[in-house]
Amino acid sequence: MAWAARAWARSTFSRESFISSLKSLLWVAPLTVLIWVYAEREQVVTLKGVAVSLEMRSNEAGRVVRVLSPTGGTLSVELEGPQAELEQAKDYLESTKFPVQVDQNLSPGEEHSIPIFPQLNRLPRIKAKGVTITGGVPADVTVVIDPIKEWELEVRARPDDKKTLSGPPVFSPPKVRLTGPQSVVERAMAQAASQGQSLVAYANLDPFKQQLAAPGKHVFSSVAVVPSIRMDDPNITFSPATVSADLDVTDKAEKTVTLSYVRVLAAYPPDVQKADQLKPVYESTIPNVTVSGSDQQIELLQDQKFIPAAIFEVRYDDVENPAPAPLMFQLPPGVHVSEQDAQRKITYTFKPRGSEPQ
Numbered sequence: 001m002a003w004a005a006r007a008w009a010r011s012t013f014s015r016e017s018f019i020s021s022l023k024s025l026l027w028v029a030p031l032t033v034l035i036w037v038y039a040e041r042e043q044v045v046t047l048k049g050v051a052v053s054l055e056m057r058s059n060e061a062g063r064v065v066r067v068l069s070p071t072g073g074t075l076s077v078e079l080e081g082p083q084a085e086l087e088q089a090k091d092y093l094e095s096t097k098f099p100v101q102v103d104q105n106l107s108p109g110e111e112h113s114i115p116i117f118p119q120l121n122r123l124p125r126i127k128a129k130g131v132t133i134t135g136g137v138p139a140d141v142t143v144v145i146d147p148i149k150e151w152e153l154e155v156r157a158r159p160d161d162k163k164t165l166s167g168p169p170v171f172s173p174p175k176v177r178l179t180g181p182q183s184v185v186e187r188a189m190a191q192a193a194s195q196g197q198s199l200v201a202y203a204n205l206d207p208f209k210q211q212l213a214a215p216g217k218h219v220f221s222s223v224a225v226v227p228s229i230r231m232d233d234p235n236i237t238f239s240p241a242t243v244s245a246d247l248d249v250t251d252k253a254e255k256t257v258t259l260s261y262v263r264v265l266a267a268y269p270p271d272v273q274k275a276d277q278l279k280p281v282y283e284s285t286i287p288n289v290t291v292s293g294s295d296q297q298i299e300l301l302q303d304q305k306f307i308p309a310a311i312f313e314v315r316y317d318d319v320e321n322p323a324p325a326p327l328m329f330q331l332p333p334g335v336h337v338s339e340q341d342a343q344r345k346i347t348y349t350f351k352p353r354g355s356e357p358q
Contacts (some may be wrong), residue, residue, distance in 0.1 A: 013217055019357050035304060037100050045080070045083045047080075049076055050093055052098065053073060053098070054067065054074070054099075054141060055100065056100050057100065057102065063147045064146045064181050065144075065146070065147075066146050066218050069142040070137075070138055070141070076137050077133050078135045080134045081132060082131075082318065086131060088129065089129050089131040098104050099230075102145075109182075113141070114140060114202060115140055117133050117135075117136065146182055146184070147182050150179050153199060153201040154200050155200070156171075156228075157202070157205065163254060164249055164333065166248050166249065168333055169244075171203060172244045173237070176225055176240060176243065179237045179238075185236060188229040194231050195326065197228070199227065200227075203224075204226050205220075216247045218247045222242045224242050225241065225242065244256060249250070255294065255295050255298045257290070257292075257298055258288055258289065258292070259290075261285040264284055264309070264344060265312075269315070269316070275316065276353065277353060279350065280348045280349070286327070289337060290337065290341055291308075291335050291338075292335070293334050293336065297334050297335045298335065301332065301335070311329075312328070312348075319350050322350065324345040324347045325346055325347075329342075346356070
């Protein structure tokens with residue numbers, strides 16, 4: 001047995017056998033490592049929280065597609081695929097804004113849910129990498145079709161610009177056409193109404209401040225117009241985009257006085273049956289109203305040659321709980337109230353007409 005063991009050892013661990021084994025190891029070991037690396041790279045794994053930005057498009061003119069959900073048009077998706085390809089797919093999805101075509105037959109003014117993952121999985125660069133979008137938040141994109149409409153707005157000077165003028169500015173044309181998404185413009189109109197105003201087009205006189213510093217007549221031929229309520233939407237346009245302005249800058253500093261009181265008047269909506277049945281009850285005057293204007297116009301108020309008034313609109317939407325109404329001041333041309341007084345409101349209630357004591 002000892003002899004047999006020595007013979008086996010001599011044949012097994014001979015110089016030729018050792019060299020042969022070493023040669024085999026030199027190509028088998030790298031191949032094994034490559035197989036391990038390949039298997040690791042091709043292993044199917046999941047990657048969550050990949051941000052995808054969408055850009056909704058419609059082939060039909062006269063409307064825009066607005067994304068309601070997800071906020072900002074960005075959703076978070078989950079990817080599944082070979083580990084080696086996932087990072088490249090993630091970088092591609094997070095660095096590109098993907099256009100999504102919206103069916104032109106979808107009705108305007110309504111919300112619609114659009115499955116988004118099938119469209120993303122059809123992207124050539126995603127399919128080529130063997131990556132699949134398996135889920136995300138939200139699963140569908142909710143959009144609303146917003147029709148493009150037109151409105152006619154009056155052109156006015158900003159309140160701060162009017163303070164430097166001795167008379168009403170003259171714009172040509174006096175009105176411009178506003179074109180934009182219906183919901184955006186109607187929201188701006190509602191905001192203006194809540195402030196006791198109407199949506200108008202302001203003449204942007206900022207580029208002409210240096211010329212307007214000098215008193216006297218000024219005529220500008222290309223004054224851009226902007227909405228009185230800011231609307232951050234690329235689809236908002238004006239036609240014409242500029243107007244001419246004829247301005248008269250006062251050469252006197254404004255005079256400021258405080259009126260001890262101003263009478264309050266109610267304006268009734270036309271053709272409202274309740275107006276014949278219910279009478280608003282409110283304070284007949286408001287005290288301490290600060291006004292500013294030229295000496296000549298202020299003298300009209302102080303000499304009572306012009307009787308100022310604060311007017312509010314009576315609304316019959318909720319006669320049990322009427323909302324405080326903003327006041328609109330009736331003053332001589334070029335005279336304005338202070339910013340604080342411009343925010344004043346009046347509270348009123350209702351009582352049946354004819355209930356006054358005889």
